[in-house]
Amino acid sequence: MIVFLNGQFVPEEQAVVSVFDRGFQFGDGLFETLRVYRGKPFRWADHLERLRRGAEFLKIKLPFREEELLRHALELIERNRMPESLLRISLSRGVGLRGYSPKGADRPTAVMTLHPAPDLTGPAPGWRLITASPRLPANEPLAQFKTCNKLPQILARAEADAAGANEALLLNTNGAAVEGGGSNLFWIEGSTVCTPPLASGILAGVTRLVVREICRKLSLPCREADITPAELFEAEGVFMSLSSRGVVEVVSLDGKDLKRSPLVEEIRTAYEEMAG
Amino acid sequence: MIVFLNGQFVPEEQAVVSVFDRGFQFGDGLFETLRVYRGKPFRWADHLERLRRGAEFLKIKLPFREEELLRHALELIERNRMPESLLRISLSRGVGLRGYSPKGADRPTAVMTLHPAPDLTGPAPGWRLITASPRLPANEPLAQFKTCNKLPQILARAEADAAGANEALLLNTNGAAVEGGGSNLFWIEGSTVCTPPLASGILAGVTRLVVREICRKLSLPCREADITPAELFEAEGVFMSLSSRGVVEVVSLDGKDLKRSPLVEEIRTAYEEMAG
Numbered sequence: 001m002i003v004f005l006n007g008q009f010v011p012e013e014q015a016v017v018s019v020f021d022r023g024f025q026f027g028d029g030l031f032e033t034l035r036v037y038r039g040k041p042f043r044w045a046d047h048l049e050r051l052r053r054g055a056e057f058l059k060i061k062l063p064f065r066e067e068e069l070l071r072h073a074l075e076l077i078e079r080n081r082m083p084e085s086l087l088r089i090s091l092s093r094g095v096g097l098r099g100y101s102p103k104g105a106d107r108p109t110a111v112m113t114l115h116p117a118p119d120l121t122g123p124a125p126g127w128r129l130i131t132a133s134p135r136l137p138a139n140e141p142l143a144q145f146k147t148c149n150k151l152p153q154i155l156a157r158a159e160a161d162a163a164g165a166n167e168a169l170l171l172n173t174n175g176a177a178v179e180g181g182g183s184n185l186f187w188i189e190g191s192t193v194c195t196p197p198l199a200s201g202i203l204a205g206v207t208r209l210v211v212r213e214i215c216r217k218l219s220l221p222c223r224e225a226d227i228t229p230a231e232l233f234e235a236e237g238v239f240m241s242l243s244s245r246g247v248v249e250v251v252s253l254d255g256k257d258l259k260r261s262p263l264v265e266e267i268r269t270a271y272e273e274m275a276g
Numbered sequence: 277m278i279v280f281l282n283g284q285f286v287p288e289e290q291a292v293v294s295v296f297d298r299g300f301q302f303g304d305g306l307f308e309t310l311r312v313y314r315g316k317p318f319r320w321a322d323h324l325e326r327l328r329r330g331a332e333f334l335k336i337k338l339p340f341r342e343e344e345l346l347r348h349a350l351e352l353i354e355r356n357r358m359p360e361s362l363l364r365i366s367l368s369r370g371v372g373l374r375g376y377s378p379k380g381a382d383r384p385t386a387v388m389t390l391h392p393a394p395d396l397t398g399p400a401p402g403w404r405l406i407t408a409s410p411r412l413p414a415n416e417p418l419a420q421f422k423t424c425n426k427l428p429q430i431l432a433r434a435e436a437d438a439a440g441a442n443e444a445l446l447l448n449t450n451g452a453a454v455e456g457g458g459s460n461l462f463w464i465e466g467s468t469v470c471t472p473p474l475a476s477g478i479l480a481g482v483t484r485l486v487v488r489e490i491c492r493k494l495s496l497p498c499r500e501a502d503i504t505p506a507e508l509f510e511a512e513g514v515f516m517s518l519s520s521r522g523v524v525e526v527v528s529l530d531g532k533d534l535k536r537s538p539l540v541e542e543i544r545t546a547y548e549e550m551a552g
Contacts, residue, residue, distance in 0.1 A: 003295060005295065012296075015294065015295045015296070016292035016293060016294055016295065017292060017293060017295055017300055018291065018292055019279060019281065019291045019292065019293055019366065019387045019389065020288075020291070020389070021300065023300045024293055024297065024299045024300045024305075024366070024368070024424075025307070025366065025424065026303065026424055026425075026426035026427070026429075026430060027302065027303020027424050027425045027426060027427060028426065028427065028430055031301070058427070058430075058431070059434065086374065088374070090295065090300070090301065092300070098362065098364070098391040099433075099458065100426060100429045100430045100432075100433040100457055100458055101430075101433045101434065101437055102430060102433070102434050102437075103437060111295045113295065113296070115374040134416065134418060135413050135415070135416060136413070137411050137412070137413040137449050138449065139411070139449075140410065140411060142410060142427060142428065142431065147427055148300075148301065148302055148303050148427075149302075149303045149425035149426070149427045150302035150303060150304065150376060150425070151302070151303060151304065151334070151418060151423055151424075151425045152418065153302075153376045154302060154304055154334075154376045154377075154378060155334070155418065156376075157375075157376040157377045157378070158335065158377065158378050161377055161378075161379060173413050173414065173449040181376055182375065182376055
């Protein structure tokens with residue numbers, strides 16, 4: 001496996017960062033995960049836009065121009081012969097002084113790695129969710145970016161693993177159901193597709209945007225709303241969106257069946273046609 | 277500079293971790309910072325106890341027994357000839373599969389590094405604080421451990437830097453003033469020393485414990501309470517506690533003077549006598 005590291009292509013074993021890198025010390029960085037189809041990263045511009053805005057928010061300077069980074073990404077895919085894969089882009093603030101102040105840390109670390117894509121052949125099985133215990137702070141602007149501070153999501157995912165579930169549902173500090181450990185939440189009310197607002201403390205998911213584009217194409221009304229876990233059982237259908245898998249129907253929450261709507265399959269199929 | 281890395285002592289340039297280390301990818305780890313006085317890490321047992329409990333919470337296996345780690349720490353201090361310094365212990369979950377699930381990541385990374393201690397000679401200047409914008413989730417058990425998810429604290433500290441302040445005051449999602457970016461909060465009401473409860477979403481600071489021990493010695497009553505930033509101006513005195521500096525008086529918040537109590541200096545002096 002070849003890895004892109006600060007402008008160089010290096011073998012996996014040489015893909016290392018200093019223990020003084022603030023990414024390792026404090027999770028002081030951002031990342032993006034993109035699905036690569038036929039050698040091309042899907043929705044590159046949207047992922048890069050989120051990365052750029054996140055870097056601006058954290059005041060980390062992007063060490064490459066977007067076109068440069070894309071050229072390197074395509075070369076990485078080519079060198080590893082992985083036209084169907086997942087591309088992870090990592091950006092950390094690099095090495096700095098001790099302590100939380102970012103002062104003096106002005107040489108960021110940029111990494112790109114490739115990973116096998118999940119196997120999505122065969123019928124799409126619905127996901128079983130459990131409610132996780134970590135709470136996300138509502139109204140936290142930081143949450144919308146894909147930062148390298150993922151312990152709540154890791155703990156949530158570990159709880160899902162332990163329960164034999166596919167994904168964890170996270171609540172925010174107001175008690176609303178807001179997103180999955182690694183996915184955005186949608187539900188259907190009538191023929192309206194609903195999803196929590198960014199202010200509820202969720203990631204501004206790229207696939208969340210794509211789903212809304214699809215809804216416009218299918219003439220399905222779409223709106224942002226709050227919902228409690230209990231209210232999800234009243235919804236006509238529930239699904240999650242994520243870059244690595246697209247649209248995934250949710251069939252149960254905490255062992256209790258959810259209602260299922262044919263609209264979910266319609267949206268899922270439209271996503272596959274657009275992406276795949 | 278010599279660094280301890282997974283059982284080896286290596287030169288700084290060779291102190292590296294894989295870009296696939298979950299510490300770098302997700303901040304999936306813990307750390308401790310200890311003040312070293314005359315070659316001995318101060319309050320070693322308390323720091324190790326917090327690290328151990330954090331590792332248990334995150335289900336990361338400590339790769340060394342406590343006595344072993346202490347022996348290595350003492351050797352590191354000796355090799356670097358830094359008897360007056362700060363010791364950072366980092367523990368990450370190590371390399372794992374892609375994604376948030378910790379499954380399969382069972383070879384943690386352990387690192388120890390030394391850093392210059394802050395210069396505390398001369399009169400102790402009081403700190404000027406500003407109120408920071410990131411909010412900490414109240415009632416979050418994860419907050420009590422020193423995890424490698426420090427972006428709220430980094431952003432808070434960057435705001436303090438930009439304002440020319442010494443430290444940032446963080447509020448929780450309920451609007452209470454709960455801790456500093458890298459320090460615990462105390463204030464004085466009558467002759468009672470008050471500090472927010474762990475459930476407010478704060479770090480279980482080791483120096484916070486030491487301050488409470490000192491209060492018992494000085495026969496000062498101590499209690500846990502909630503406070504708003506506005507109410508801090510009613511307090512007879514405000515101070516912060518942190519391992520690298522001990523007890524630091526706070527003289528102003530957002531440019532407005534706070535009241536000052538002689539008890540703060542009494543507690544500070546008692547801390548210095550105990551530690552130094």
